[in-house]
Amino acid sequence: METNHRTRIAVIGAGAFGRNHLRVYRELEASTDVQLTAVVDASPEIRTAAAAQYSIPAFATVEELLAARLDLDAASVCVPTIHHAAVAQQLLAAGLDVLIEKPFAATLEEAEQTLAIARAHDRIVQIGHLERFNPAVTATLENLTQPMFFEAHRLSLFTPRSLDVDVVLDLMIHDLDIVLALARSEVASVHATGIPILSRKTDIANVRVEFHSGAVANFTASRVSTEQVRKLRLFQPHQYLSLDFARQELLTISVDPALAEQISNGYRPPATVPANHPTTGFDLQKLDLPRAEPLRLELEDFLASIRTRQQPRVPGEAGLAALALALRINAEIAAHHQRAGL
Template sequence: MSSASVVPLRVAVVGCGAFGRNHLRVYQTLATSGVPVQVVALVDPNPGARELAVRDHGLPAFATVADLLAANLSLDAASVCTPTVHHADSAVALLEAGVDVLIEKPIAPSLADADRILAAAAGHARVVQVGHLERFNPAVTAALPLLHRPMFFEAHRLSVFTPRSLDVDVVLDLMIHDLDVVLALADSTVREVRAVGLPVLSREVDIANARVEFESGAVANFTASRVSTERVRKLRFFQPHQYLSLDFARQDLLMIDVTAAASLTPQQLEALLAGSGKSEVAAAEAKPDRPAGAEHPSAGLSLRKVPTEPGEPLRLEIEAFLSAVRTRETPRVSGAAARDALALALAIQDSIRDHRSRSGLV
């Protein structure tokens, strides 16, 4: 059946800030390219934003989700791009009205709110997908078939300061992307969390470091900052005989075979990455055009650049959401998976508060 013969899904975008405008852009691009989807309305409490929606897009705009639902527009789905504190109220109202939802990350500000969303989705047989878009990054997609018991992860996500998403701290703003990815790759429950963090330019924590141990024995270190002088989006992880380096921004995946490291413990892997191993990764990444299978300058190491299929993660995310709406399949980033990422983020926040209290910083 051609896409032309499929009835377009009728979608609303709730929240016309930066995230909402990007969702609108992607939906409209997909529609122009022949994907059967149609944005039929926008929602924003700001009168100016609603006026721009009408003027620039010719779309009806409503002040509240209740007003949207009262208009009886026969909605199939909606993107919820409001500030995090409003996610649950907006999503639950839509779900109870029979509308599938794509919610920007994090799923909610609290586990209680996340559970409200999941209960509404289950009670009304609705799809909930959450916008952890790095799961759709081509580098992550390319890494999935290569997984075999990863045991040590190191994630760095650094940004320059912008007056955006200041309603949440850096853990819920930036680090949660890597928490979600590592939870998916590690495929294990969390055993222990230790973290430190400080506010720098805002009232919330702007820079944080967390160490997470899993029941599998795997260890993960996360660093996130929104007060950096550079932009970094990288994840490195060790598994038996290999370590892999993902550059989210470049959508690159580098794999280094460690033929001499047959039986390292997670602690030894961590020491290797913190010391000479880290410099080897840096040296390899400095020359990404090295031929596939080439020997690394260090004895026992060979590297190759894993092929990736370039693509905009947000577009891939929205395409996956629309597919889930049509097929009723569980999304790649389900509400339950997003709740797990939120639970870990909140545990990290608790550890940061405890450390600051013990250190006399509160």
């Protein structure tokens, strides 16, 4: 790509997710080489409103977009999950790089076909697991040693958004992707249960995943909760880390290995301790992290990949792995329903 060429982007789908992509791309025009070029949406009202707000042409279909010959470089795919693969494959075959909102696709076959087309056309596929760009996750990766236990909770109030998928593909998949990146091990076994509450699909689920490394992860996700919770805790030798995604905070509690050895041999620390430490020899830190909008960081990463032709932070293969685990969990939930006679 020529250095003076602006990266021309289209947003496919201008609903809840697409509106944010449109907004951030327009904001990034002031600091990067991106140019928000077009929008596609099947709804006449939605695409007309987006076209007026951003002064860009709007189209009803991807076919119309491609026929307009706008010299596009890439696109964000923000349509419902069932359309992810069809839309992305059209764009890839036309020579565009794509960022596909999570989950990657409705089936593994669709995701694998999409990756095959991307490889055939030497195109970039990035999956929109934007929690990977949360400053708390970035800080956790910097402090990672040998995580052995994870506890993830993602609870949300009920909304009619994303009812085309269940809670595993809607909410839990964020934490599945993050834990897969942190555990760095293949999944050995999955145990899961979940039930529908207000929709026809699973609205609350609890999952236990065991990895070949010996690590274990528990996941709870609900979209029928009375509170909003987005937290992940993990334990590794001599350290506990607690992430709050909403607050973009990371709390760490570390213990001196020498003290751990002494305690295992019967030593008990004194009762009087500094106010900010749980006990002598324990180091509690709340990291001072710069706040940032994960979507902005995600789109900046996508644009950098387009320019450099390097893999993005969340390539298609990572999205495929998260999707595979999510679908495996759903199969376990279905099997549990059958055993329980639900």
